[in-house]
Amino acid sequence: MSDLTLSTAQATPLPPAVTRPAGSRWSWALLIDIAVFLFVCAAIFGVYAIGRSWLGPVHPHVEISQNPGVLPLYALFSLVRISVAYVLSLVFALAYGYVAASSRRAEIIMVPLLDILQSIPVLSFLPGVMLAMVAIFPHSQLGVELGSILLIFTGQVWNMAFSFYSSLKTIPRELHEVAIIYRFSRWQRFAELDLPFSTIGLVWNSMMSVAGGWFFLMACEMFVLGNRDFRLPGLGSFLQTAASHGHTSAILWGLAAMIAVIVLLDQVVWRPIIVWADKFKFEQVESSGAAQSTLLQLIGRASIVLRLYRLILQPVFHWLTLTFTLGARRAAETFSAPKQNLVRRWIGYLLAAGVLVGLGFAVFHAVRELSDLHREDYDELLESAALSFLRVNTALILGALWTIPAGVAIGSNPRLARIAQPLVQMAASIPATALFPIILLFLLGLRGGLEIAAMLLMLLGTQWYILFNVIAGAMAIPTDLKEAAQIYRFRSWDRWRHLILPAIFPYLLTGMVTASGGAWNASIVAEYFHFQGRIVSTAGLGSTISSASDSGRFDVLLASTLIMATVVVLINRLLWRRLYRLASSRFKLET
Amino acid sequence: MSTANIAPAPTPIIEARQLEKSYAQPDGSRIQVIAPSDLAIYPGQVMALLGPSGCGKSTLLRMLTGLSPASAGSVYWHGHPVRDESPNVAIVFQSFALFPWLTVLENVEAPLEARGMLPIERRKRSLRIIDAVGLDGFETAYPKELSGGMKQRVGVARALVVEPEVLFMDEPFSALDVLTAETLRGELLELWLGHKIPTRAIFIVTHNIEEAVVLADRIIVLGRHPAHIHADFKVDIPHPRDRQGAHFLELVDSIYRILTQPAHQHDTAPSRTFGPGMPARPKTIMLPHTRPGGMAGLLEILADRGGRVDLHRLADELSLEVDALLPTVDTAVLLGMLRVEEGDAVITPEGQAFAQADIQARKAIFRKAALANVPLLRQMEQALKAKSNRTLSEEFFRDLLDEHFGEEESRRQLETAIQWGRYAEIFDYDAATGKLTLTEA
Structure with missing residues (x-):
């Protein structure tokens, strides 16, 4: 079971600094970032544009049954x-x-x-993708099906x-x-x-x-x-x-x-x-706890599985290997290297030119679309961004506040860990969006109920990442350090300050980064909801995105999506990446 | 030395002419890591390339196999440039480099698969080789189930299965314990001397002098900074070689002498070639990457033994390889606490004083010696003194070093200098901010 927690810790959503091209200077990296970001803006706009222009008529009506x-x-x-x-x-x-x-x-x-793609809220793709797909297949459910599949795809692929x-x-x-x-x-x-x-x-x-x-x-x-x-x-x-x-x-x-x-x-x-x-x-060596x-x-x-493997998969594999070997050799014989390079280079140039033209076109139209919005619209957008920012970070802090003590308790007590870990995994794997309607049912009656519910949904969607990682971090604290803290009679606060917090810091960070991205994404669902035949919403960037797609305001949708992506990328660059660097230089437990 | 003195020279299988490696620096100049060298591998020979670690042995091996391109000069394979041919060679790696997800048999079969050999044929050949290296019965095991020695046997089997004309081995026994390494050396010799393998030459890279003398018919000793061929001689001792034999010991001792003695005339920064119009820069002393504590230990041992010790015997007693011992010796020599004479280390009066002093006095002696003998530390002290707040960023010194060394090396040089300077209480260093501050007396 310990494998899972450790590996969630490894799955860093932010590319570690190592992956940046070596030797690149700050300004160069920044330029690339900007270029790439422009490209993404253009692509998003493209999806919307296609979706809108293809807004077709027919759609079948599906009744959702309530029979178990x-x-x-x-x-x-x-x-x-x-x-x-x-x-x-x-x-x-x-x-x-x-x-x-x-x-x-x-x-x-x-x-x-x-x-950057990781930071774009998946759900704001929804209208564009859906409309495009429905337009391609106007007479069947296929369009909607493909649309939802594509959306799930954009949520899992990066x-x-x-x-x-x-x-x-x-x-x-x-x-x-x-x-x-x-x-x-x-x-x-x-x-x-x-x-x-x-x-x-x-x-x-x-x-x-x-x-x-x-x-x-x-x-x-x-x-x-x-x-x-x-x-x-x-x-x-x-x-x-x-x-x-x-x-x-x-x-x-x-x-x-x-x-x-x-x-x-x-x-x-x-x-x-x-x-x-x-x-x-x-x-190199076999590990013990497999x-x-x-x-x-x-x-x-089961011999049938083995037999199937030997009968079908293995020959296919061998055939592939042989074909590719011979193919590669034949290719090497027939083509002279320089000619191939020339053809390839021209294809590369053509592709690059095509991409550039498309990019320019899309950026031009996106800018025109965005300039249609009034000053007040932007003020409103920024205001709602600030509200969502507060909400997301409150949820993060609340999440950290309860998961740190809980995670440390679980991680430093093997017996508790054995019981708690499967439970935590279970709880974590239930999608928060499935629970949300139930939460609303209970909370909507209260004053500020939706506010609480929104933050609760963000918490539900993200706290598990933090908890997993804190548990992993606490389990990784070397025993001799714990013994040292004991022998020198560290008081509770000193132990936290000098041992536990520094030791779990890199893990906590990994959890928080994932959680932060997740919370922003969740804000789209959490701040705006169709419930019991009406719309319940609270002001925020997420609800702006949701309501814009509800009402088909593409300019607002585009602007709010870009703002959210920008905010997430900025937070990653300005806060998380720096903390990562700090974690890997100062708080790395080395032997 | 040239290879001309290898008397009955048939045509070499692989020949390197004026082979050179250098890396480009951001400022456009180049750092040379391997000076232009001539080298030839002849059929029927086991050839050992010997030198301290980090001196460029592996780079040379990779250029000879065609894995890594040469910066200048060329490698010929039966007289043709290696780029045009794809030579039938194999490499045995220090880290074994086995695929952990493939079984022993699959690991050995993989190179044959790459050559498009049919499954039945390649299985037959692989099983034969696996049997020959003594892995019979382990065909379906995964590498992680095997001991180090067994793993390297798989590495050898995978290399031999392609029937390479030249078998390259990159420190093949360094990751193994002493006994296992000895066994594997014996088995390799058995295969080679008994003509049980079609391989026509073996090229082995090592930093272990005895290993080279046990295995090789010819030994090439590499010097450092930049790597260059320092000595090239034949080994005429008949197999099986007796490690205690007079001839053997004499040879080992003389290689020790070669490796230790003239080291310092080369221990300067690698020469750099600049574009036209750029002034030549002064050479800087290259610091061996050691900590003061290691040198203190060596000097104490020396003082204990009457001030003079045979380095080869000392290494043997401490179960150290040249690699581990030489940088420490170099440090002591650089600081004037030690002399090397004919393979013996001789302590100087300063060294004697250092060995007998207590902690605080040692620091004082070290400080004096460091400021007198290490220009870099002297420079650093002066630069810090010149500042009113006595503080400078390490970047400043890194830039200075960058003019003489590659990026990686200048980082290590600075690391070592900081290590020494802190010990000598010349300056304090704050790792979090990267600031150096002059230590006030």
């Missing part, structure tokens, strides 16, 4: 959506990471781009891409040299070196991504866009409908189904995969 009997079917629908989105994410992440890690020139742009990229960058030099000196083909290098080396990181990030996927799925199975009402049968829409009608029993049924699916996934998919991934650990999975043992023993 439909839950298995609905759960299946949701599961399929998540799975398709995950497969897409994996393929994209592999391609993105591979290109970024193998080309110096691509790397300069692609790594900061990832950083950290996976980053994980693959940074794994590739940390492959030891000798292993690369083995591949060169023994003339591995590209395919063989990918299959026998790149992919296995990155497997563990990919597995942990996949788990995080899928958990995030559930969060967004809840939000994007059912929503209103302008005068149009999109619905997809699934667990999320079931819960939302139940909440808006106030059906307590339906809510409970929905939650139970949700938890059942998540537990099932954990046991049937993730546990076996984690155990299997253990063989990709890059270590994870176990009964299911994997069963699969391992």
